[in-house]
Amino acid sequence: MMLAGSVRRIVAALTALPTMAGIAHAQDLNDYPTSVRVEYVFGCLKANGETRQAIAQCSCSIDVVASLMPYERYVAAETVLSMSQVRGDMGSPFRTSEQASTALNELRRAQAEAEVRCF
Numbered sequence: 001m002m003l004a005g006s007v008r009r010i011v012a013a014l015t016a017l018p019t020m021a022g023i024a025h026a027q028d029l030n031d032y033p034t035s036v037r038v039e040y041v042f043g044c045l046k047a048n049g050e051t052r053q054a055i056a057q058c059s060c061s062i063d064v065v066a067s068l069m070p071y072e073r074y075v076a077a078e079t080v081l082s083m084s085q086v087r088g089d090m091g092s093p094f095r096t097s098e099q100a101s102t103a104l105n106e107l108r109r110a111q112a113e114a115e116v117r118c119f
Contacts, residue, residue: 060118
């Protein structure tokens with residue numbers, strides 16, 4: 001009787017492990033806040049027409065970008081992109097540094113992949 005109870009607990013634990021791992025993996029893939037995803041989709045819609053098809057394509061696009069870039073690197077790249085548009089000495093480091101260039105290139109590659117998969 002003790003053995004049967006132990007086996008049941010082991011089976012229950014082994015059954016729960018894949019579920020917990022799946023939840024953890026989903027959270028890792030979904031680390032972009034909803035507001036950031038919505039902002040991306042709004043910008044994408046403005047660039048691609050505000051149609052029902054564009055909503056699906058733009059939503060797909062941010063999902064692809066999120067699967068290829070961790071959120072913190074996305075924020076860094078978006079910051080570089082925004083700051084590189086500032087004129088003069090304030091924006092210069094964001095236009096000329098190797099680190100800024102690397103961040104932008106990663107974002108552009110992710111967006112290019114999203115374009116291929118979603119549009």
